[in-house]
Amino acid sequence: xxxxxxxxxxxxxxxxxxxxxxxxxxxxxxxxxxxxxxxxxxxxxxxxxxxxxxxxxxxxxxxxxxxxxxxxxxxxxxxxxxxxxxxxxxxxxxxxxxxxxxxxxxxxxxxxxxxxxxxxxxxxxxxxxxxxxxxxxxxxxxxxxxxxxxxxxxxxxxxxxxxxxxxxxxxxxxxxxxxxxxxxxxxxxxxxxxxxxxxxxxxxxxxxxxxxxxxxxxxxxxxxxxxxxxxxxxxxxxxxxxxxxxxxxxxxxxxxxxxxxxxxxxxxxxxxxxxxxxxxxxxxxxxxxxxxxxxxxxxxxxxxxxxxxxxxxxxxxxxxxxxxxxxxxxxx
Amino acid sequence: xxxxxxxxxxxxxxxxxxxxxxxxxxxxxxxxxxxxxxxxxxxxxxxxxxxxxxxxxxxxxxxxxxxxxxxxxxxxxxxxxxxxxxxxxxxxxxxxxxxxxxxxxxxxxxxxxxxxxxxxxxxxxxxxxxxxxxxxxxxxxxxxxxxxxxxxxxxxxxxxxxxxxxxxxxxxxxxxxxxxxxxxxxxxxxxxxxxxxxxxxxxxxxxxxxxxxxxxxxxxxxxxxxxxxxxxxxxxxxxxxxxxxxxxxxxxxxxxxxxxxxxxxxxxxxxxxxxxxxxxxxxxxxxxxx
Amino acid sequence: xxxxxxxxxxxxxxxxxxxxxxxxxxxxxxxxxxxxxxxxxxxxxxxxxxxxxxxxxxxxxxxxxxxxxxxxxxxxxxxxxxxxxxxxxxxxxxxxxxxxxxxxxxxxxxxxxxxxxxxxxxxxxxxxxxxxxxxxxxxxxxxxxxxxxxxxxxxxxxxxxxxxxxxxxxxxxxxxxxxxxxxxxxxxxxxxxxxxxxxxxxxxxxxxxxxxxxxxxxxxxxxxxxxxxxxxxxxxxxxxxxxxxxxxxxxxxxxxxxxxxxxxxxxxxxxxxxxx
Numbered sequence: 001x002x003x004x005x006x007x008x009x010x011x012x013x014x015x016x017x018x019x020x021x022x023x024x025x026x027x028x029x030x031x032x033x034x035x036x037x038x039x040x041x042x043x044x045x046x047x048x049x050x051x052x053x054x055x056x057x058x059x060x061x062x063x064x065x066x067x068x069x070x071x072x073x074x075x076x077x078x079x080x081x082x083x084x085x086x087x088x089x090x091x092x093x094x095x096x097x098x099x100x101x102x103x104x105x106x107x108x109x110x111x112x113x114x115x116x117x118x119x120x121x122x123x124x125x126x127x128x129x130x131x132x133x134x135x136x137x138x139x140x141x142x143x144x145x146x147x148x149x150x151x152x153x154x155x156x157x158x159x160x161x162x163x164x165x166x167x168x169x170x171x172x173x174x175x176x177x178x179x180x181x182x183x184x185x186x187x188x189x190x191x192x193x194x195x196x197x198x199x200x201x202x203x204x205x206x207x208x209x210x211x212x213x214x215x216x217x218x219x220x221x222x223x224x225x226x227x228x229x230x231x232x233x234x235x236x237x238x239x240x241x242x243x244x245x246x247x248x249x250x251x252x253x254x255x256x257x258x259x260x261x262x263x264x265x266x267x268x269x270x271x272x273x274x275x276x277x278x279x280x281x282x283x284x285x286x287x288x289x290x291x292x293x294x295x296x297x298x299x300x301x302x303x304x305x306x307x308x309x310x311x312x313x314x315x316x317x318x319x320x321x322x323x324x325x326x327x328x329x330x331x332x
Numbered sequence: 333x334x335x336x337x338x339x340x341x342x343x344x345x346x347x348x349x350x351x352x353x354x355x356x357x358x359x360x361x362x363x364x365x366x367x368x369x370x371x372x373x374x375x376x377x378x379x380x381x382x383x384x385x386x387x388x389x390x391x392x393x394x395x396x397x398x399x400x401x402x403x404x405x406x407x408x409x410x411x412x413x414x415x416x417x418x419x420x421x422x423x424x425x426x427x428x429x430x431x432x433x434x435x436x437x438x439x440x441x442x443x444x445x446x447x448x449x450x451x452x453x454x455x456x457x458x459x460x461x462x463x464x465x466x467x468x469x470x471x472x473x474x475x476x477x478x479x480x481x482x483x484x485x486x487x488x489x490x491x492x493x494x495x496x497x498x499x500x501x502x503x504x505x506x507x508x509x510x511x512x513x514x515x516x517x518x519x520x521x522x523x524x525x526x527x528x529x530x531x532x533x534x535x536x537x538x539x540x541x542x543x544x545x546x547x548x549x550x551x552x553x554x555x556x557x558x559x560x561x562x563x564x565x566x567x568x569x570x571x572x573x574x575x576x577x578x579x580x581x582x583x584x585x586x587x588x589x590x591x592x593x594x595x596x597x598x599x600x601x602x603x604x605x606x607x608x609x610x611x612x613x614x615x616x617x618x619x620x621x622x
Numbered sequence: 623x624x625x626x627x628x629x630x631x632x633x634x635x636x637x638x639x640x641x642x643x644x645x646x647x648x649x650x651x652x653x654x655x656x657x658x659x660x661x662x663x664x665x666x667x668x669x670x671x672x673x674x675x676x677x678x679x680x681x682x683x684x685x686x687x688x689x690x691x692x693x694x695x696x697x698x699x700x701x702x703x704x705x706x707x708x709x710x711x712x713x714x715x716x717x718x719x720x721x722x723x724x725x726x727x728x729x730x731x732x733x734x735x736x737x738x739x740x741x742x743x744x745x746x747x748x749x750x751x752x753x754x755x756x757x758x759x760x761x762x763x764x765x766x767x768x769x770x771x772x773x774x775x776x777x778x779x780x781x782x783x784x785x786x787x788x789x790x791x792x793x794x795x796x797x798x799x800x801x802x803x804x805x806x807x808x809x810x811x812x813x814x815x816x817x818x819x820x821x822x823x824x825x826x827x828x829x830x831x832x833x834x835x836x837x838x839x840x841x842x843x844x845x846x847x848x849x850x851x852x853x854x855x856x857x858x859x860x861x862x863x864x865x866x867x868x869x870x871x872x873x874x875x876x877x878x879x880x881x882x883x884x885x886x887x888x889x890x891x892x893x894x895x896x897x898x
């Protein structure tokens with residue numbers, strides 16, 4: 001079991017309030033991602049769940065029990081840190097065995113669990129090495145190994161992939177998702193990277209300035225962002241957010257349209273503009289255009305679309321997929 | 333990290349060190365301050381009485397005080413001059429790759445580990461002795477009249493000894509700073525056409541400025557209280573030519589048993605040291621923030 | 623100064639470097655050599671450098687005439703004792719400051735440093751009187767106490783800078799892994815901090831060994847460490863160069879070797895982390 005409930009959880013350092021008040025329900029077995037720009041309080045929130053930070057108010061309930069002031073070790077959670085936080089003076093084996101040793105388990109039982117974990121994570125050949133002798137990805141797996149041997153109620157990940165290079169990050173994303181399917185344990189994952197959030201999460205929690213902006217599945221957030229912030233944060237390339245006269249035509253303050261929902265043509269369309277920078281990704285092409293009376297608009301089109309810098313261009317947004325936001329930034 | 337529980341533990345773990353240091357600082361200092369306002373001589377027990385600022389007046393108007401203050405400044409200034417300039421040159425040499433670099437480095441820092449009484453005596457007797465000393469022999473070898481170091485140049489002799497002890501410190505710190513200079517920066521300067529000398533003036537020296545400040549301030553703290561070297565070589569003489577403030581206070585307290593006068597002198601020394609300490613602490617404090 | 627150094631400049635710097643190194647080290651070398659001479663050869667003109675009759679007699683004499691080992695053991699007790707007590711006080715304090723910093727941590731550190739800047743003469747008189755009244759003059763315990771307090775700020779500072787380099791996340795990981803505070807210190811912090819603690823210890827033994835204000839003013843014979851013992855050679859025994867050299871060699875050799883081992887940490891310790 002591993003359901004976690006946050007009730008009016010708040011945090012302030014001195015007089016500055018970092019997290020005003022948060023209510024959140026995390027179900028057993030769910031993969032939840034906290035995503036937001038740096039400084040939005042997502043890591044603080046995770047550390048409060050872990051017990052590494054005090055709560056300024058509210059309650060944290062784990063499997064029906066109030067754990068708000070319980071020591072970290074007693075909460076039955078495991079954490080994977082951004083820096084991996086491996087013990088440099090212990091071998092890989094020692095690192096993975098450490099939580100079991102602290103739990104006072106028998107040597108033979110520890111041995112079996114460590115070897116099982118090493119097997120799952122492809123670390124069997126590295127058990128005698130020290131963290132310093134491992135690559136970034138291997139260190140990451142050791143940190144995960146140390147987390148899974150305890151069979152925790154939930155895993156907490158604090159930006160675990162931010163120290164890896166792009167290719168490795170892609171692999172580890174798959175591995176962590178795979179692990180989640182195998183173990184079916186609750187996972188709470190903190191990241192500032194919306195790609196990680198979209199690809200891994202069952203449920204995304206978008207945070208901004210300590211407040212929850214929206215909670216939902218990746219596709220819910222993509223299809224119907226509740227406000228300008230979520231609209232701009234989720235999706236890549238970013239949604240075009242248009243203000244001014246064009247928005248007023250639709251009776252809104254901000255008009256949102258994703259680059260993939262704009263039709264592009266060299267001959268005719270609703271908006272007329274000029275081609276700026278074109279980014280060819282092979283499969284797709286991102287065209288940054290300057291539209292008369294609107295400004296910069298990014299369009300995503302297929303890979304073979306060919307343009308020249310400065311060439312006139314016509315754009316037509318898909319009317320069914322326009323996002324309308326009012327003066328308060330909320331969706332209308 | 334910062335849960336209430338850990339913070340409470342932290343306070344408990346810090347308190348013994350903090351309390352002891354606090355007592356160590358405040359108790360003797362208050363006593364010194366108190367004594368400095370008393371007529372108090374150990375040879376005349378029972379005559380203690382409050383005399384206001386009289387001790388300060390005596391101490392500060394005593395011609396010996398000004399001589400000692402001058403001597404202290406000359407000693408500190410002379411030693412700083414030798415060690416900082418010598419330290420920069422030495423650090424530049426040691427920063428070059430050459431055969432046996434590691435061993436030479438060990439040889440250069442060795443004097444720092446020699447206890448002050450040993451280095452003072454070795455220099456005084458075996459090197460600077462006017463008849464049998466090595467320097468006298470070298471002087472005669474070249475046909476010069478040997479110098480009677482401690483009679484003719486007493487203060488310079490002491491500066492030489494103290495500088496020998498502190499040169500390694502300056503060298504080591506400046507060398508460490510030098511080695512932290514980014515190699516790419518040097519290469520970029522070279523690409524920009526800067527010669528060795530302009531590289532030194534525009535790149536190396538500014539990079540070293542912080543380390544030089546640290547060397548000057550820390551050495552000043554220690555050099556203001558040079559004591560053993562004077563005690564075992566000149567005893568402050570000839571006359572009071574090598575008496576610095578600490579030695580003057582020592583004489584007043586433990587040789588003349590004038591507790592009140594020595595205490596007033598002690599307070600003066602504390603004030604002087606605090607002027608230097610003020611700048612040093614600010615410098616280190618700034619560093620702590622980064 | 624790109625590292626494409628030619629052999630020629632390398633040779634030139636080898637000559638310059640070794641000459642300077644030799645000159646600076648010479649007084650120590652000279653003391654060492656003289657300690658193996660007879661008193662006659664020691665003051666001979668021209669000086670004898672290597673080709674004299676080497677003798678160990680001075681080392682015997684120094685011990686038999688003045689009980690050298692009493693002073694040696696005083697030095698050991700005082701320097702090691704004050705360092706160990708200092709560490710016992712400083713490790714918890716540095717732990718707290720490094721891993722549970724508050725707004726006042728910086729002020730406390732700076733204040734500790736400022737106590738180190740107080741000139742010893744400023745408190746000589748009251749301390750001398752306290753020692754006299756409490757019967758602590760010329761006792762090892764008195765000196766251990768004074769030297770502990772004198773070096774405590776340096777010990778705290780050095781440990782603090784070392785502990786600071788241990789990432790807090792590792793200790794948090796241990797906490798998540800179920801380690802109690804005790805286990806966290808024993809299994810995780812201490813093994814990681816051992817190099818730092820060791821070099822702190824080394825540097826402080828060196829500083830205490832060479833301390834020559836309080837040891838000279840608060841001891842006379844019974845508790846006198848080597849600084850005071852050597853000072854007694856200032857007159858008239860200073861004329862016995864060979865014996866002075868033997869005594870000096872024994873006084874500086876152990877600490878010189880320790881110093882060579884701790885040279886890297888020396889910079890950090892003596893500049894309070896301002897230069898690393």
